[in-house]
Amino acid sequence: MAEPISVEQQIKLLEDARKLVLGDPNYYPQILQGIIPIIKPDGRADPAKVELRRWGADFLAETFASPTLPADQKETLSLSVLEVIKNMIENPNEDSAVVKSVVQTAASIYxxxxxxxxxxxxxxPTWERMLAIKSRxxxxxxxxxxxxxxxCIKFAQRVVLVQTAGPNADPRRGDPLEVSLSMVPxxxxxLAPRNLEAEAxxxxxxxLSVFQESISDAILVDATLNTLSILIRARPQVANRILNVILNFNPLKQANxxxxxxxxVMVKSMEKTTRLLLMHIxxxxxxxxxxGRIQxxxxxxMRSRNEIFDEATRKRGPPAPMDGLDAAKRQKLGAQLPTPAPKFHVPPLTPGPHTxxxxxxxxxxxxxxxxxxSQLSEDLVVKIGITILQKIDGDTLNQAVEGVRQRYLSLQAAQPELLNPATAPLGVDEDEDDYEPDFYNAEDTEQILNKLDNAPPDEPEIKAPDMAPGLFALPPPPPLTQDQLVQVGQGTVSRVFGVMQTLEEAGKKQKAGLNRLAASSGDRDDWITIITRLATRSAAGLEEASDIIKAEPDQPVPFSLSxxxxxxxxLYVLxxxxxxxxxxxxxxxEEWYNDRVQMTLGEQTVVHYEKWVLxxxxxxxPYLDARDKVLTRFLSEIPGLTPDVLARVKGLCRDPAMVNLALTSLLYLVMMRPPVREIALDAxxxxxxxxxxAKPIAAKYLSKWRPGFAERLKDNEEDKKTNGVAIEV
Structure with a gap:
């Protein structure tokens, strides 16, 4: 039976999961679903579980405050954590750190x-859980x-922000600050708008009652002031009400x-926070x-602050110096000279070898x-050394360094320099500075032969072993895991996109015309060409598929560089x-061209064009404006249009302000792209x-471009007058 994992090991594993989602937000749903069972309260009084609940509550607060996680994913994930948050905050014996993070999470998901x-x-049921959390x-x-x-103050600010009417609320935008009472039918x-507004x-x-109490806590006052700035900016209808309360608040009243x-410190903090808020407004x-009143x-x-905090200095005069006195004033003040620090004594080394x-x-x-x-870790030794160097007296340090220097000099004097016999020249006197060779007469042939006859027999020559180096090869590197491959691939892509920030835009250079080679100018457009072809053509035909398969937008795909x-x-385009x-x-x-080439060759492939168009x-x-021409340009220049693409355009008509944009874009397709004229008219x-x-404008376009529509519309109007019932066209 395997031993149970300790809390420290669990937290280490959880930290690894946290690092993974910080690197890639796409893993948030999987990691969050795996963490909820671990941090979920089980009703037992287990002190070890407190550490896990603290970590889990902090992770939830960090998740829903993360700017990298899209708002639609946050909305989906918030529904899955409501029950866990409710159980945590309703526990009367819950740890205060857990409660703090849970309230922060509730403020983000409300x-x-x-x-x-x-x-x-x-x-x-979802709204009942949220109401229970809010009530608690x-x-x-x-x-x-x-x-x-x-x-709790931050949570109340979010509730007020949501349950009051906002100016020009736009439900198509994903910013949580745009959620307001104006969106509630x-x-x-x-959701009863009148009750919600009264509660807000x-x-x-x-x-605001914190500004009207006789004894105010500086921490709560500063926290409230920091949350009111957003309400003043985002909800103009309550701005004057908030400002009147702040202008009647005197943060210096406790100075009496x-x-x-x-x-x-408390009075100074409240005064500074109040003043900076009003100056910012x-x-x-x-x-x-x-x-004028704020000014x-x-x-x-500012005048009151100077009078209160500078009055004592003006009355008493400048404070008398405590140490480092001037020599001319010591006699008058009767101050004693500071006693010098005791001399730091470094004992000398004893005779003999030393380490x-x-x-x-x-x-x-x-x-x-x-x-x-050596038993201590390197990090701990570094921290101890830095702390000692910060607090040690300079004279003491200099005396210690001087003592070590004297030790070293004494060791040098006690050990004379020895000549290494392994490297000393043979037959040379050390005291002889100059070498003068002796010149003798050369030996004749007879003398040389006599020496050879009297010489001892030669010893057999000993051959040195063969020391030729053999073949050497480095061991192969360990195989990369799947996570390492994903991380390396993502880092490579990030560096590729980072190059574009340093390249020159295409508009700043003269174009070479249609006859130029692709990616030959060295500007940003050329780098985009390289990147798009790496994405579309580098792995063409390598996807595992049994037939030509259309990649769905929400279908998870395995990791690949493409x-x-x-x-x-x-993400770069958005x-x-x-x-x-x-x-x-x-x-x-490029995606459309690659899909068509692969289908023409009859290879098994996965088509990507329609997925990424959608x-x-x-x-x-969601971010289009009624006066934008981006949608018309996008629809007119992409190579293929499908009913799914036009369905997105039709969805714009849910907003009356976007009807003209949607119909104008469809009319442009009808006029300028005859192959898609029929499906555009159907839309x-x-x-x-x-x-x-949209009926008046749509009827105008259909009457012009779809024969017979005007007659059917006229017949429909006549039937309305006669029978009072409209026949569906």
Missing amino acids: PLVFRWMINNSYDG ILRIWDTAVPGVRIC QNHPL SGLLDRM SPMTPKLR NKRDPQNPLA QYVERM VAELFTVTTDEGLKAFDV NTIRESLY EDFRKRIDIAVAWLC RVLDGIV VEDIWNNYED
């Missing part, structure tokens, strides 16, 4: 759940520890009581009706000498789609059948 309820009025947070607001109370079965007004009064150091909106308040507060450790050991404590520093480049191209729509068109043209269209449609007729606001 707008998401509210938007979900607007569009899904049937989901009553509002109950512990006044009795919890200060850290939890600050988070009047006949919603669960009461919560705002509760937030005995001034303790703690009270001094005046700077943002100089034409504010309360601008007077700020000037009066390097003994040379640098300056302490006389035998216990410290016996301690083995899919990673496609995902990066998609960052500024109005300026980069030509990049999207070029990329999709993804790009879904990404830019216009579908709009005429389903959207009342």
Whole structure:
């Protein structure tokens, strides 16, 4: 039976999962589903589980506050964690750190759940869980520890922001700040606008009550002021109400009581936060009706602050110096000269050989000498060394360095320089500086033969062993895991896209015309050409498929370099789609061409064009404006149009402000792209059948381009007059 994993090991594994999602937000749904069972309260009093719940609550707060996670995914994930958050916060014995993170998570997901309820009025259990969480947070607001109370203030600010009417609320945008009471229909079965607005007004009064209490806590006042700036900017209808309360608040009123150091810091903090908030409001909106009153308040507060905190200095004069006195004033003040620091004594080394450790050991404590520093980790040794160097006296350090230097000099003097016999020249006197060779007469032939006869027999020659090096090969590297392959591939793609930031845009150079080679100019457009062809052609025909398969937009695909480049191209286009729509068109043209080539060759392949057309269209449609021409240009330049693509265009007509844009784009296709004229006219007729606001314009276009529609429309009108019933066209 395997041993149970300790809490420390579990937290280490959870940290690895956290690093994974920080690198790639696409893993958030899988990781979150695996973490919820671990951090879910089980009702047993297990102290070890507190660490896991703390980590889990922090992870939830970080997840729903992450800007890299799309709002639609946050909305889906928020529904799965409501029950866990509810159980955690309703536990009366829950750890305060867990409660703090849970309240932060609730503040992040409240707008998401509210938007979900607007569009899904049937989901009553979800709204009941959210109401239970909200009720619990509002109950512990006044009795919890200060850290939890600050988070409760943030939660109340989100509730007020959501449950008040916002200016020009746009439900198509994914920003949680855009969720407001204006989006709630009047006949919603669960969300009553009048009750929600009344609750928001009461919560705002509760937030502002901190400025009206006789004794105010600086922490709560500063936290409230920091949350009110967003309400003043995003909800103009309550801005004057908030400003009037702030202008009647005097953060210096507590300065009349005995001034303790703690009270001094609290008063200064409240005054500075209040003043900066009001100055920011005046700077943002100089034409504010309360601008003059705000300016007077700020000037009066600055004068009062100077009078209160500078009065003691003016009365007593400059403070007398405590140390480092001037020599001319010591006699008058009777100050004593500071006694010099005791001299640090470094005992000399005893005669004999010594190690390097003994040379640098300056302490006389035998216990410290016996301690083995190598048992400590490098990080701990570095921290201890930095702390000692920061706190040690400079004179003491200099005396210790001088003592070690004297030790080293004494060791050098005690050991004379020895000549290494292995390297000393043979037959040479050390005291002889110059070498003068002796010249003798050369020996004749007879003398040489006599020496050879008298010489001893030669010893057999010993051959040196063959030392030729053999073949050497490095061991093969260990195989990469799947996670390492994914990480390396993503890093490569990131570096490829990073090159584009340093390249020159195509508009700054003269084009070479149609006869130029692709990617031959060295500008940003050429690099885009390289990237798109890497994504579309590098792995053509390598996908595992039994037949030609259309890749669905929501279908998960295994990791590959091509899919990673496609995902990066998609994100790059959406960052500024109005300026980069030509990049999207070029990329999709390459996808369309590659799909057609693969199908012509009869190879087994996966087609990608339609999937990425729909993804790009879904990404830019929520951010379109009624005056945008990007949609018309995109539809007219992409190589292939399908009913699914036109269905996205028809969906724009749900917003009356976007009807003209949708119908104009379809009319352009009818006029300029005859191959898709019929499906475009079908889309216009579908709009005429389903959207009342679009009927006049759609009928005008259909009467001109679809023969027989005017007669059917006329017959329909006559039947209305006669029978009172409209016949469907």
